[in-house]
Each structure stands twice: as structure tokens, then as C-alpha cells.
């Protein structure tokens with residue numbers, strides 16, 4: 159066990175205590191959000207009573223994203239394994255928010271990132287340490303079953319990822335960090351893989367992050383791949399993506415969809431939202447798809463939001479990308495939101511920063527009524543709600559900048575200063 163000051167005897171059925179955060183929604187849903195942290199994992203669980211847990215923390219700053227989702231306290235923080243793309247943001251979390259329980263696989267690592275995490279934990283003796291041994295924790299009405307780990311000796315870090323099954327009534331999610339074939343095979347062999355509504359693609363959707371036996375056992379309806387755009391690992395792998403689709407799952411990716419939230423109900427129904435819109439719904443037994451009015455919104459950070467004058471549009475900028483902004487140009491983006499009743503053509507409109515680095519929308523671009531468009535700084539696959547400036551370096555200054563949206567005649571539509 160790493161050098162954590164507090165070591166608690168915790169039994170099966172341990173409750174994580176009283177609600178730490180206010181109730182988030184009148185609706186009784188467990189919301190699981192795959193935060194868009196570039197290449198890495200950060201999975202936020204928000205129980206119906208407002209309690210929150212975070213599984214992994216991405217590589218860099220993450221607290222602003224937690225606040226964006228209304229989280230100011232964590233009942234449980236889990237580090238699946240001590241690689242930087244999973245624990246890089248932990249120190250900031252520990253330094254910024256009250257945390258009640260911290261869990262890891264009990265296996266120290268030699269990196270500076272891990273050393274800083276240990277030091278931060280040492281400085282917070284009030285946090286109760288839990289080693290990931292088979293047990294069930296409860297987060298309000300939500301159960302978190304911690305699955306057995308492979309032996310430490312002879313097993314790589316990825317295959318000792320803390321794996322959990324999250325259950326809220328008939329809604330089930332399977333989250334297992336960067337597990338690869340060996341761990342997945344081990345869990346299938348122990349009958350530890352249940353039928354799953356939602357699967358986090360193991361190991362960022364790597365081709366070594368699935369087996370057919372595992373997918374047959376889990377039979378996921380939705381798979382979310384937590385992955386950075388144009389990452390150097392080739393994630394997600396083409397064979398993994400084909401396999402997810404072959405078992406009938408609908409696949410979402412943080413590099414393409416931004417934060418992906420899956421809201422599950424006790425009866426097994428669920429809804430997938432990203433970019434502030436509901437993208438997919440399922441009944442728990444069969445699925446339906448199609449356009450739906452937005453009902454689950456990831457609110458933009460209040461301090462970044464300004465209403466536009468004259469038109470029902472809003473412009474704001476997420477300037478600070480996770481990690482090094484210049485290495486992750488798609489981690490920063492500008493958002494144009496419509497609060498209008500009609501679709502608005504924005505062909506040949508331009509979006510510029512204070513240094514007049516501009517992006518011109520294609521002539522057929524339309525901002526849907528009530529919808530939003532993100533303009534990422536880097537490169538990627540363009541869709542009706544996602545555009546890319548095609549830059550290899552950051553555009554939006556973290557310390558302050560001005561975003562100006564011009565219409566096709568060059569008239570200023572909105573200015574957003576921050």
C-alpha cells in the first residue's frame with residue numbers, strides 16, 4: 159500500500175456517507191460523464207442524491223470541468239492505475255476539493271507524477287484510503303462493485319486497472335481503466351462481467367482493449383471511448399471500433415463529441431448527451447435513436463458566458479486546454495450557442511481572436527435552433543456542430559483574449575472578452 163496516512167478497515171456494503179453536494183436534478187438519474195480531457199480518462203459519477211465520485215483525473219487541470227458540472231466535493235476518488243493520463247490531474251483535485259475516500263490498486267509507481275500524488279495524499283490525512291479489493295461501495299442508491307485484481311507479480315500496470323461495475327437499478331456501467339486482453343479474460347473467467355448498459359472502452363479503445371468473450375458477456379448498448387484527437391497511440395483501434403459496432407453498441411468518443419454524459423434511470427432507460435444535446439436514447443432492452451429536444455444540458459461555465467446583444471446567440475471560449483495547450487489544440491474551443499427559435503445560416507461568418515487569427519465557416523454552415531456549434535483550434539472531422547480552425551498551436555490565450563464573431567458582410571455579431 160502506498161504511503162497514505164489513513165488506512166481504514168472497510169467492509170462490504172460500506173456506505174460513503176451523507177450527501178456531499180446539493181441535489182443536481184429533480185429527475186432521478188445517475189449521470190456518468192466522460193470528461194473530454196484529451197488523451198486520458200476522467201469519468202464523473204453523479205448519483206441521484208448529488209453525491210459524486212471521480213474515476214481518474216486525466217493528465218492535467220480538471221477542477222474547472224468538475225465545477226462546470228456542479229461538483230464541489232467528491233465522496234470517492236479512484237485512481238485506476240498510476241499512469242499520467244489517469245492520475246495527472248489528481249493533485250489539483252486533492253488540493254481543490256474535499257475528498258472523503260481515495261482508492262487505488264495499492265501499487266506504487268516510480269514516476270514524479272505518482273510521487274506528487276502521494277505527497278498530496280500525505281498532506282490530507284482526513285481522506286480515507288481504500289485499497290481496491292473486492293467489495294461493494296454505495297454512493298446513495300448507486301452501487302459500485304470493485305472487481306478482483308490480477309496478482310501484482312508479473313502483471314503490467316494496465317492489466318491491474320481498478321475495475322468497477324456501477325449499478326443503479328437496472329442501469330449498469332462497466333469501467334475498467336486501461337485493462338487489456340489479460341485482465342478482461344481474467345474477469346470473464348471469474349464471471350465478473352455482467353450485462354452492461356454502458357461500457358467505457360477499455361484502454362482508450364485500443365485494439366488490445368477488447369476480446370469477443372468480454373464483449374459477448376457485457377453486451378454493451380453504449381460504448382464511450384475516452385481519447386484525445388490525433389493521439390500518437392492510434393487510439394481507438396479500428397478492430398475495437400468494429401467489434402463494438404458488431405455487438406450492437408452505439409459508440410461515442412470524447413475526441414469527436416466532447417464531454418459525453420450518459421444518464422441512467424433505475425428502470426434501465428438511459429440517455430446520452432454531448433455538446434448540450436441529447437444524442438441517443440435507449441430503453442435498457444432495445445434502443446431508439448433520432449433527434450430529441452435537449453433535456454440534459456452541460457451548462458457552460460457561468461463566468462465565461464455572456465449574452466449577445468441583438469441576436470439570440472451566445473459566444474464563449476474554453477481557452478485552457480487540458481495539459482499543454484499547444485500540444486492539444488482541440489482541447490480549446492469556442493462555442494456559439496443558439497437561443498433562437500429558428501435555424502440561423504452562418505455561412506461565411508468569421509470567428510477571430512484579438513490577433514485576428516480567424517476561422518471562416520463554410521458557406522452552407524447552419525446553427526440549429528437551440529443548438530450549439532463548437533470551433534476547435536486543431537484539426538478533425540467536421541460535422542454540422544463541430545468545426546476546426548486547422549491550427550497546430552493554441553489560438554486562445556489562457557490569460558485573456560477577445561473572440562469576435564462577424565457575419566458574412568463583416569459586421570460584428572458578438573464580442574466575447576475574457
Ligand SMILES: [Zn+2]
Pocket residue numbers: 198199241243244336361362
Ligand atoms: Zn490510459
